[in-house]
Amino acid sequence: MLKKGIILAAALFAVAPVLNAQASSGRDFISVVGSSTVYPFSTTVAERFGKTSKFKTPKIESTGSGGGMKLFCTGIGANTPDITNASRRIKFTEFEKCQANGVTDIIEVKIGYDGIVVANSKKTDQMSLTTKDLFLALAKDVPDPKGSETLVANPYTTWKEVNPSLPDTKIEVLGPPPTSGTRDAFVELAMEGGCKQIDWIKALKKTDKNHFKAVCHTMREDGAYVEAGENDNLIVQKLQANPRALGIFGFSFLDQNTDKLQGSLVDGEEPTFENIAAGNYAISRSLFFYVKKAHIGVIPGISEFLTEFSSEKTWGDEGYLTDKGLIPMPKAERKQFASDIQEGKILVLTK
Amino acid sequence: MQLEKKESTMDKVNVGLAKRYRREKRFRRLGLGAIILSISFLCLLFTTIVANGWSAFYKTEVLLDIHFDAEQFDVDALSAADYDALVRTSLKNFFPDVQGRSDLRKLYQLVSTGAAFTLQDIVANDTSIIGSTRKIWLPADDEVDMFLKGYIPRDVPESDRRLTDKQVDWIDQLAAGDRLERKFNTTFFTAGDSKEPELAGIRGAVVGSMFTLIITLMLSFPIGVATAVYLEEFAPRNKWTDLIEVNINNLAAVPSIVFGLLGLAIFLNVFGMPRSAPLVGGLVLTLMTLPTIIIASRASLKSVPPSIREAALGVGASKMQAITHHILPLALPGMMTGTIIGMAQALGETAPLLMIGMVAFIVDVPGSVTDPSTVLPVQIYLWADSPERAFVEKTSAAIMVLLAFLITMNTCAVLLRKKFERRW
Numbered sequence: 001m002l003k004k005g006i007i008l009a010a011a012l013f014a015v016a017p018v019l020n021a022q023a024s025s026g027r028d029f030i031s032v033v034g035s036s037t038v039y040p041f042s043t044t045v046a047e048r049f050g051k052t053s054k055f056k057t058p059k060i061e062s063t064g065s066g067g068g069m070k071l072f073c074t075g076i077g078a079n080t081p082d083i084t085n086a087s088r089r090i091k092f093t094e095f096e097k098c099q100a101n102g103v104t105d106i107i108e109v110k111i112g113y114d115g116i117v118v119a120n121s122k123k124t125d126q127m128s129l130t131t132k133d134l135f136l137a138l139a140k141d142v143p144d145p146k147g148s149e150t151l152v153a154n155p156y157t158t159w160k161e162v163n164p165s166l167p168d169t170k171i172e173v174l175g176p177p178p179t180s181g182t183r184d185a186f187v188e189l190a191m192e193g194g195c196k197q198i199d200w201i202k203a204l205k206k207t208d209k210n211h212f213k214a215v216c217h218t219m220r221e222d223g224a225y226v227e228a229g230e231n232d233n234l235i236v237q238k239l240q241a242n243p244r245a246l247g248i249f250g251f252s253f254l255d256q257n258t259d260k261l262q263g264s265l266v267d268g269e270e271p272t273f274e275n276i277a278a279g280n281y282a283i284s285r286s287l288f289f290y291v292k293k294a295h296i297g298v299i300p301g302i303s304e305f306l307t308e309f310s311s312e313k314t315w316g317d318e319g320y321l322t323d324k325g326l327i328p329m330p331k332a333e334r335k336q337f338a339s340d341i342q343e344g345k346i347l348v349l350t351k
Numbered sequence: 352m353q354l355e356k357k358e359s360t361m362d363k364v365n366v367g368l369a370k371r372y373r374r375e376k377r378f379r380r381l382g383l384g385a386i387i388l389s390i391s392f393l394c395l396l397f398t399t400i401v402a403n404g405w406s407a408f409y410k411t412e413v414l415l416d417i418h419f420d421a422e423q424f425d426v427d428a429l430s431a432a433d434y435d436a437l438v439r440t441s442l443k444n445f446f447p448d449v450q451g452r453s454d455l456r457k458l459y460q461l462v463s464t465g466a467a468f469t470l471q472d473i474v475a476n477d478t479s480i481i482g483s484t485r486k487i488w489l490p491a492d493d494e495v496d497m498f499l500k501g502y503i504p505r506d507v508p509e510s511d512r513r514l515t516d517k518q519v520d521w522i523d524q525l526a527a528g529d530r531l532e533r534k535f536n537t538t539f540f541t542a543g544d545s546k547e548p549e550l551a552g553i554r555g556a557v558v559g560s561m562f563t564l565i566i567t568l569m570l571s572f573p574i575g576v577a578t579a580v581y582l583e584e585f586a587p588r589n590k591w592t593d594l595i596e597v598n599i600n601n602l603a604a605v606p607s608i609v610f611g612l613l614g615l616a617i618f619l620n621v622f623g624m625p626r627s628a629p630l631v632g633g634l635v636l637t638l639m640t641l642p643t644i645i646i647a648s649r650a651s652l653k654s655v656p657p658s659i660r661e662a663a664l665g666v667g668a669s670k671m672q673a674i675t676h677h678i679l680p681l682a683l684p685g686m687m688t689g690t691i692i693g694m695a696q697a698l699g700e701t702a703p704l705l706m707i708g709m710v711a712f713i714v715d716v717p718g719s720v721t722d723p724s725t726v727l728p729v730q731i732y733l734w735a736d737s738p739e740r741a742f743v744e745k746t747s748a749a750i751m752v753l754l755a756f757l758i759t760m761n762t763c764a765v766l767l768r769k770k771f772e773r774r775w
Contacts, residue, residue: 029715029723031626040738043712044546050714051468052430057714059627059723062733079623122511231736256738259504259511318456320464324546325738 027078030058030301034068034085035181036230037114037250038287041326042085048320049308055301058083065181072290073098082295082302086288087114087181095349105293108347109306109337111315113327115251115276115284116186117263118173121243125167127159127264131282134266135194136162137171138225140218149200154220174228174235175219175248182232185285186248190266192216193282236261251276252325276327284327293344310338400754404747406500410536410549411491413462413525415441417470421482429474434467438489446521457518461525463490465550490538491531493548493741495522499531502740513740539748543714544730548741551734553749555716559629559709559724560698560756566633566720567640567697572690574637575644576679579686582645583652584674603642610639611703619707626708627723635703640693647689651682684771691764695757701728727753 032042039062050057063071065086072084073094090098090108098106118129136142137159141151159166176183195216196202205212219225228235232249236257239247246264251271254263263271267282275281289309296302308314315321317328328334417437424432439459443449449458466489473487474480494514497503499522509516525531542552586592614635618624624631655678663673704710710729717724725733731753734746 027625031723036736039712040546046712047546047714048464054430060712061627061708061710062712079619079626233736233738253738256513256740258513259507323460 028300029056030083030299030305031081032058032060032083032085032289033063033071033081034061034083034289035065035087035287036062037065037087037181038085038111038289040252040324041111041287041321042289044321044324045305045309045314048314049301049305053301053304053308055304058301058305065184069094069098072292073101073103075101076103076292076294078299080292082299083289083291086290087285088184089286089288090290090347090349092349092351095347103292103294104346105344106347107291107293107341107344109289109291109310109341110329110333111287111289111309111326112321112329113276113284114287114325115271115281115327116182116189116248117251117254117271117283118190118246118248118266119239119254119261119263119271120246121239122260122262123243126262127166127246128268129166129264130163130267131190131194132197133159133163133166133194134190135197135216138173138219139191139195139216140220141215143198143201151215154222154224157224169244171224172226172242172245173224173248174226174238174245176230176232177227180230182248182250186283187217187219189283189285191219250325251327255325273322273327287326290347293346296344306341310334310341400747400750404744404749404751407539407744407748408536409500409533410538411496411499412488412532412534413491413495414486414488414530414532415445415462416484417441417487417489418484419474419481424474424481426478426481429478430471432471432474434470434474435464437470438462438466446524449521454517457515458521461492461495461518461521463492463549464547465490465545488532488534490549493739494518495531496549497741498522499526499533500744502744539745543716544712544725544733545714546712546737548737548739548745551742551745553727553730553752555713556725556727556730556749557752558716559632559713560726562629562717562720562724563632563636563726564694564698566630567636568690568694570633570637571640571644571693575641575690576648576686578641578645579648579652580674580679583649584670584678599642599645603646606702607639607700608702608706610635611706613638614703615706625721625723627711627713627725628721629709629717629724629726630720631707632704632709632726633720635707636697636700639700639703640690640697643693643696644686644690647692648682648686651685651689652678654685655681681773684767688764688768691760691767695760695764698726698756698760699728699753701726701732704729727756 030046032046034042039060043060046058046060049055061068061081065088068081068084068086069090071081074080090106095106098104118127118134120127136154137156138154140154142154142156144150144152145155156162156171158168158170160168162171175186195212196205201212201215204215228238228247232253235247235249236253239245240260247261254261254271255273269275269281271281276284291302291306311319312334313319315326315328315334317331319326319328322328329337415438418440419437420440423436439455442458442462443455446458449455469489470487494503498505498514498519503512503514505519514522522531538550539552541554542550543555545551582592582595614631618631618634619626659677659681660673663677664670668676701710704726708723709725710732711723711725712733713723713725715722727749731746731749734742734749
């Protein structure tokens, strides 16, 4: 028994690298990593592509935008992903890292927009917020309510204290943790947007950029803002259970739960498909994916996958991605990116 | 004097007796209460899962008259035909009053995008169907399914639900013509993952789990048993074996994500094995289950009475013969129980698989241990994170399947123990 066990184990260990050599020498499916926000769209296209083309269905991992970039930039070869999704543009540091590891030719594709909504249960009234309200309610340090130009730890406990026109309910907001792209975008668009409306902090941006960022981007940690995890469905369920709370998540989750939730107005605009597409709604961001040009033609199916993704029936005004909650780009922009893909235009990023 | 004293002791005892009985009763009730509490939590868990999930085993299908227009088909390129158009034409013919682009679009949404793939399969199997008109059951869209199952309310304003009043009206018309039927959801057991809830199935995840567990079993059982036998029967007792023992016990308590990181660093980065493959998943889970198996195996070796060992050696058996002929067969049931429990643990694990890329959207059912795949708990996690309402019931149904597997495995462990266990 003992002997047999050892022999079997040894044999298996010997076989493993052989199997692996076979597998990694030629991957016959596309490997995609990256943002969890782009994941629903990317998977929908991948599934269609797998079922209608002669190629295998691409494999898609949801690693978050940052994690995806890290994997994407490790180098060229069948062991590295071909495409990474991102709910923000590639950062210069990431771009530099890619270049250093030999990933020099990257094609950038913007796929559309996504809105971030602040929603609550339909059992209570719809809120009408401004980005300034959001900043004052959720930042760790806010300007002294007495009027001097100093920062104090956030003293507000109810919405009414933030803005007299808001209801007298406790500030209780459920949102994503710092690892999430949704959080990054919320902080950048809503928090910084509200922050900039306070003149002396705005002036800070020119003099002390780091301090400005620290003030605008730090969320409060005293329990008013609850990090509810990456699972947006969980936030939706918690909002139903607690009608007084507000939740922060992607538009597609509001779109799927219109019978239970309502989006708050932000700066007077309701988070609707039309408003986000027209650019009226303040908290919306662009979604991207990045492709390694060196892999096109080596890994089968990449150029066909790109064609599928950039066709009108996919990301157009009535394309099937709109059913999944993607907000399409204007027609001219779609055309531009489709032709960039055809030409294989390489991304150039300067600091 | 003495008699009196005795009586008084008895009195004392008698006085305290009722109190002692009460105490004992309270103690027993406390234990019983704890059991009832945990059982009721378990029942609550099971009932919510079953209540949420049973409806996923059924799905709604629509009966449509599909005309396989000969002009649409080129016999040499069957896959190039526009199968969506066949469905659309059929729907348009059934609802001749529906006009206008947006209304038609709403109408087409009632039938799943998977209908086209069903038709494609039908034509591929039998080309003689081209040119004829057939009545065919096609999968309905998940919204229709949810509506008919009662998850989407009817009596609310149009803006509060994802189906428009017109769509509800069309569904009623279809239902009135006996063209909607609830059928057993075979797709759920035969298909891989999908973004469309009505097309999603768990076959890919079940096969992935199977491959992963086979690798885990083939590696961890022999290695674990060999380790246990060596440590228990051959190894000298000294500082080194003590150190090894402490480390094995420690490893059993290490959070599983650490094994995932190890797997990423060694199997993927050093050995260059493929990402998302059950092979690597199996290797990582082997590391995780090894300590469990070693500990269980050592315990069951220890429980074999020394008389057996000594008797075998006494009649002239070599040490190896004593072990392989007598001790191992007696210890094996205990070892297998430990292994099955370890396997059940491995079956429910997601954290270490996250690091090696097995948390991914994979449609194709894996065909070998190097194909990309997911496992059951990962599938549950991915569905729980999907925005579509219909995935809620799918999640619960997948949990039921996973629980069924776990219960089967644990029952096996109990039966094995019952059947082969010897009491000394």
